[in-house]
Amino acid sequence: MTNVILVSFDTTRADRLSCYGHFRRTSPHIDQVAERGVLFTDFFSPHIPTFPGHTTMMTGMDVYAHRVTGQLHNYEPTEGVQMLAEILQKKGYYTAAADNLGRWFARGFEAIEPYGWDTADKNHWRKAEAVNGAVKKVLTSAASQDKPFFLFFHYWDPHTPYLPPAPFDRMFYFGDEKDPDNTSMDAVWDFENFKYYFSEWMPDVTDIEFPKAQYDAEIAYMDACFAHVLTQLDELGLTSDTLLVLTADHGEELDEHGHWFDHHGLYDTNIHVPLILSCPSLLPEGLRVGGLTQMPDLTPTILDILDLGHIAQEQGMFGKSLLPLINSPASTQRGSTDCIHITENTWMKKRGLRTHQWKFIYPLEVPDLHGNSDIELYDLLNDPDEQVNLVHERPEVVARFTKQLEDWVAERLTATNNEDPLPLHPIPLRSIGRSMDIAVPRDKRLTKEVEKPVTDESLEGGDFIGYEREEGNTTSSSHNP
Numbered sequence: 001m002t003n004v005i006l007v008s009f010d011t012t013r014a015d016r017l018s019c020y021g022h023f024r025r026t027s028p029h030i031d032q033v034a035e036r037g038v039l040f041t042d043f044f045s046p047h048i049p050t051f052p053g054h055t056t057m058m059t060g061m062d063v064y065a066h067r068v069t070g071q072l073h074n075y076e077p078t079e080g081v082q083m084l085a086e087i088l089q090k091k092g093y094y095t096a097a098a099d100n101l102g103r104w105f106a107r108g109f110e111a112i113e114p115y116g117w118d119t120a121d122k123n124h125w126r127k128a129e130a131v132n133g134a135v136k137k138v139l140t141s142a143a144s145q146d147k148p149f150f151l152f153f154h155y156w157d158p159h160t161p162y163l164p165p166a167p168f169d170r171m172f173y174f175g176d177e178k179d180p181d182n183t184s185m186d187a188v189w190d191f192e193n194f195k196y197y198f199s200e201w202m203p204d205v206t207d208i209e210f211p212k213a214q215y216d217a218e219i220a221y222m223d224a225c226f227a228h229v230l231t232q233l234d235e236l237g238l239t240s241d242t243l244l245v246l247t248a249d250h251g252e253e254l255d256e257h258g259h260w261f262d263h264h265g266l267y268d269t270n271i272h273v274p275l276i277l278s279c280p281s282l283l284p285e286g287l288r289v290g291g292l293t294q295m296p297d298l299t300p301t302i303l304d305i306l307d308l309g310h311i312a313q314e315q316g317m318f319g320k321s322l323l324p325l326i327n328s329p330a331s332t333q334r335g336s337t338d339c340i341h342i343t344e345n346t347w348m349k350k351r352g353l354r355t356h357q358w359k360f361i362y363p364l365e366v367p368d369l370h371g372n373s374d375i376e377l378y379d380l381l382n383d384p385d386e387q388v389n390l391v392h393e394r395p396e397v398v399a400r401f402t403k404q405l406e407d408w409v410a411e412r413l414t415a416t417n418n419e420d421p422l423p424l425h426p427i428p429l430r431s432i433g434r435s436m437d438i439a440v441p442r443d444k445r446l447t448k449e450v451e452k453p454v455t456d457e458s459l460e461g462g463d464f465i466g467y468e469r470e471e472g473n474t475t476s477s478s479h480n481p
């Protein structure tokens, strides 16, 4: 029988991996997995950030079905929604994870190996090596079982703060990041809400190319560490019969839209993520599949590959199996949908639509974090970097998408018999100047390392620090669509 290992590379943009065309060679080992498997070129994580991203990844549902829209831990998935580990455990799989999310993400796992990393060094963190320590234990334990396994590994390296260890810290940057004559970071340092946080981990940096290079260096470090996992799989003789699934819960904004070094905004930088499947005994080699595909498709695809596709139907999963696209090369440009419904509940609350040609973004609370109240419309064929907002030039397209978005929400609320979850869940608030070592959410029940006392209980719910919204600064303007 086939084993499954699902790997989430948190905060990893598709376009910063070399197998997705990045000009830097960031991911030689992930690239190897792609070469011996299937890479989906246009795969999107439609619900950001971390909690909705992973909940969607592991349920095959959208936010209207599972109702996890943001980072608050008191909004659990809707009753009856099953996590992939729960499903596979019932089917006789050994289930284990190397992860620190805890909460509902722990459901269905027989064993969870938590991890933590040393944050005493303010310049270099070795996150992936800490994760690898947990992964090694999980893999060893799984290999000794007399049944197939489902494992989940969760890496965090490209998540801020970007502090890659040597020699990766100078892999992609050769200049003087504190050159007093460089003014490229001026706008970043003028951004009140984040500047205290940024000053914690990149003090006095003047060259914006430096944090961009460090983001890539974090991917390269993570990729090198992931090579150890591939080696261990080989040594255990598990490579051929193990379905390896590599993906990410969301991407990251670098300097594309003035939302620096964080993952808010429904731009492709944040929602276009990698999806690579490899299973030498079952799947073709070196296949690249085009067409729009999305995170809700992941769990139905894994189930289908395991000959458990009927469960996706029984559970009423929102996503579609991508196996037909893999098996029928003629259909590989078709995708699983023509239109992806996207949502964010980060520092901003928005939803929208992404088609092959268009990106439509509708703000639910205005002004947003950046003082913007506009609807956004981008022609992705002529403006793939989403730089020119056509909201005023193309009113007929805006009208069409506004109606389509309204209809979509209404349809999903009827189908799920749920209330719209986005207006219900408040935007999580965090304070300026929190220590950077809490930038990653950790379930305290799973945390082994000695942590500084965290006084604000709500911090355990969040993936974001460095920003405090003034009371009354943001008002809810509309809940439609």
Ligand SMILES: [Zn+2]
Pocket: 010, 011, 049, 050, 051, 053, 249, 250, 463
């Ligand atoms: Zn995340």
